[in-house]
Amino acid sequence: MHALKPFTYHRPASVDEALALWASTAEAMYLAGGTDLLGRMRSGQFAPKAVIDIKRIEELGRIELLDDGSLAIGAAVSVAAAARHPEVQTRYPVLSQCCDELGSYPLRQRATVIGNICNASPCADTAPALLCLDASVDVAGKNGRRRIPMMEFFRGPGQSALKPGELACRVILPAASIGGRSHYGRLARRKAVDIATVGALVLHLPKVEPHHRVVLVAVAPIPLRLPEVERLLDAKGPAAADEAAETEMAVKACSPITDLRGTAEYRREMVGVLVKRGIEVLAQG
Numbered sequence: 001m002h003a004l005k006p007f008t009y010h011r012p013a014s015v016d017e018a019l020a021l022w023a024s025t026a027e028a029m030y031l032a033g034g035t036d037l038l039g040r041m042r043s044g045q046f047a048p049k050a051v052i053d054i055k056r057i058e059e060l061g062r063i064e065l066l067d068d069g070s071l072a073i074g075a076a077v078s079v080a081a082a083a084r085h086p087e088v089q090t091r092y093p094v095l096s097q098c099c100d101e102l103g104s105y106p107l108r109q110r111a112t113v114i115g116n117i118c119n120a121s122p123c124a125d126t127a128p129a130l131l132c133l134d135a136s137v138d139v140a141g142k143n144g145r146r147r148i149p150m151m152e153f154f155r156g157p158g159q160s161a162l163k164p165g166e167l168a169c170r171v172i173l174p175a176a177s178i179g180g181r182s183h184y185g186r187l188a189r190r191k192a193v194d195i196a197t198v199g200a201l202v203l204h205l206p207k208v209e210p211h212h213r214v215v216l217v218a219v220a221p222i223p224l225r226l227p228e229v230e231r232l233l234d235a236k237g238p239a240a241a242d243e244a245a246e247t248e249m250a251v252k253a254c255s256p257i258t259d260l261r262g263t264a265e266y267r268r269e270m271v272g273v274l275v276k277r278g279i280e281v282l283a284q285g
């Protein structure tokens, strides 16, 4: 552990103020829950000259239903608050389930959903749900606001589609993606407070096509959605699925690395096991 390098701390009250602070301050970084950022600052990986704390920006602290029936989760909303929100629990139970897998109870009170994706880790636990639900991210920057589909958000380990200075304001869950049944199989070195070594989400959504959604985590440079496996599952249905074909396809699609959490061989093997398990759970109805 290094000592924290000196930095200035800012707590803007609006998105515009946050953007202006970023533009006027050299080497600034946004801070949401800080559960990732502060650890990296302590380890010396990041040394921002300024930290812009977005938690007090009122518009970012809301979970709200929009006119078109979609649900918006603000960037200052904690993982715990998102997981227990009634609209999330009833409309998007898979997101609640994935949030509950992240870290520990105290960590989830502080960490945010948007911080989890801005981190752009291949093992981000909210990513599989957000990818499967066709979510998108509203971002604000010097050229105004834009919307980035989750499928285009992750670019590589630690790299997202955010341009320098852009602030992710809220994640949008479409009205059509409601309901469904899912299985998020996740293996880590210990039961709690550990990043996933490998994970696979298999989901069935009743109202949108493809009805089946499959995402792998921690086995590729980004959380990986598997359209070919999804099409196969839609064509045959999970009960009639030849699991060997689906799991083989999933294993072929991933490109795991060996690190301190597990070997590439172990991860590949477990992708097969977890995808098979997910299909079996959905087949049970």
Ligand SMILES: Cc1cc2nc3c(=O)[nH]c(=O)nc-3n(C[C@H](O)[C@H](O)[C@H](O)COP(=O)(O)OP(=O)(O)OC[C@H]3O[C@@H](n4cnc5c(N)ncnc54)[C@H](O)[C@@H]3O)c2cc1C
Residues within 6 Å of the ligand: 029, 030, 031, 032, 033, 034, 035, 036, 037, 038, 039, 054, 075, 079, 101, 102, 103, 104, 107, 110, 111, 112, 113, 114, 115, 116, 117, 118, 119, 123, 124, 125, 126, 162, 166, 167, 168, 169, 193, 194, 195, 196
């Ligand atoms: C002990 C421990 C266990 C953990 N376990 C897990 C786990 O099981 N699963 C998991 O997925 N993660 C885990 N993490 C990682 C981390 O807690 C999560 O990724 C968390 O959701 C990050 O959210 P945050 O609000 O704390 O982000 P922060 O640390 O505040 O920010 C993370 C990054 O995103 C940027 N950022 C934040 N908000 C915005 C925004 N609105 N716009 C633009 N950029 C932004 C920051 O500048 C920073 O680079 C763990 C971390 C620790 C320390």
